[in-house]
Amino acid sequence: MLNFTGKVALVTGGRRGMGRTHALALAERGAKVAVADIDAKECAGVVEEIAAKGGDAMCVTMDVSKKADVDAGFDEVIKKFGRLDILVNNAGIYISKPALELTEEDWDRMLDINLKGQFLCAQRAAKEMAKNSPAGSGRIINIASVASGQVGVGIAGGAHYTASKGGIIGMTETLAVEWAPLGISVNVVAPGAIDTPMVQAAQIPKDAMDAMIARIPMKRMGRPEEVSAMVVFLASDEASYVTGATFYVDGGWLAQ
Ligand SMILES: NC(=O)c1ccc[n+]([C@@H]2O[C@H](COP(=O)([O-])OP(=O)(O)OC[C@H]3O[C@@H](n4cnc5c(N)ncnc54)[C@H](O)[C@@H]3O)[C@@H](O)[C@H]2O)c1
Numbered sequence: 001m002l003n004f005t006g007k008v009a010l011v012t013g014g015r016r017g018m019g020r021t022h023a024l025a026l027a028e029r030g031a032k033v034a035v036a037d038i039d040a041k042e043c044a045g046v047v048e049e050i051a052a053k054g055g056d057a058m059c060v061t062m063d064v065s066k067k068a069d070v071d072a073g074f075d076e077v078i079k080k081f082g083r084l085d086i087l088v089n090n091a092g093i094y095i096s097k098p099a100l101e102l103t104e105e106d107w108d109r110m111l112d113i114n115l116k117g118q119f120l121c122a123q124r125a126a127k128e129m130a131k132n133s134p135a136g137s138g139r140i141i142n143i144a145s146v147a148s149g150q151v152g153v154g155i156a157g158g159a160h161y162t163a164s165k166g167g168i169i170g171m172t173e174t175l176a177v178e179w180a181p182l183g184i185s186v187n188v189v190a191p192g193a194i195d196t197p198m199v200q201a202a203q204i205p206k207d208a209m210d211a212m213i214a215r216i217p218m219k220r221m222g223r224p225e226e227v228s229a230m231v232v233f234l235a236s237d238e239a240s241y242v243t244g245a246t247f248y249v250d251g252g253w254l255a256q
Contacts, residue, residue: 004031008081013091015042017196021224027055034077036060064117086235087125089118089142096157114164130182138184144168176244185243192250194222217252
């Protein structure tokens with residue numbers, strides 16, 4: 001069950017936070033893992049952690065918002081590991097700013113990294129996965145958020161962020177339809193409030209944080225590993241009949 005021996009995974013934004021735990025979780029179950037981030041040097045620690053446990057991993061420099069970078073990064077992975085079976089589209093940024101103050105540059109940067117970046121990586125990944133034999137085991141997992149629309153979680157200061165995350169869900173449904181005949185599934189994992197450097201850097205005021213936690217039935221933030229568990233399932237052979245779907249990992253937040 002949930003064994004990835006012989007499979008190759010690429011995790012974007014893999015140097016820290018949830019990307020790190022996704023990379024470790026896939027490697028622990030036998031996948032060779034490419035840990036991609038904007039500066040490959042920063043990925044070395046994760047690659048060492050994987051190697052220390054007997055796994056096989058590599059660092060890849062990739063700004064996901066730039067097609068040339070994405071292509072060069074994927075080329076490196078194919079050169080070293082020979083194939084690609086799993087993409088975890090995890091890289092993302094969150095910069096809080098009131099909508100009335102957002103500049104065109106703020107908007108473009110957020111959408112370029114969080115949404116266009118996922119498309120560029122998914123498109124290149126699908127081209128690689130379509131070559132795999134036997135067909136049917138390509139897995140793309142796109143990371144969105146509870147703050148992505150239609151579920152009652154608007155976040156003040158996050159108009160550009162929520163637009164990017166909502167776009168991911170729409171894009172995923174269409175890619176799932178287009179790529180099912182290629183044997184590639186495309187799903188979304190939408191985390192709630194997870195304790196990572198992104199949230200720590202956001203410096204959310206204590207009263208706002210307390211109010212958020214109060215809305216979560218489990219009364220706590222999630223741990224990155226708790227999101228990785230869902231990513232691992234969707235990346236596995238066991239998830240063979242799951243595509244085009246969004247899975248919320250949120251401590252019950254949306255059930256309130
Ligand atoms: N932490 C949360 O509560 C939360 C909730 C919902 C969704 N998410 C999403 O989960 C994902 C991971 O978030 P996290 O909390 O672990 O954040 P994080 O900031 O700890 O990690 C994000 C990683 O993405 C990398 N990155 C940023 N821009 C990049 C680019 N242009 N190219 C390549 N890599 C880039 C960063 O260097 C970093 O390593 C993000 O997509 C985020 O939007 C987080």
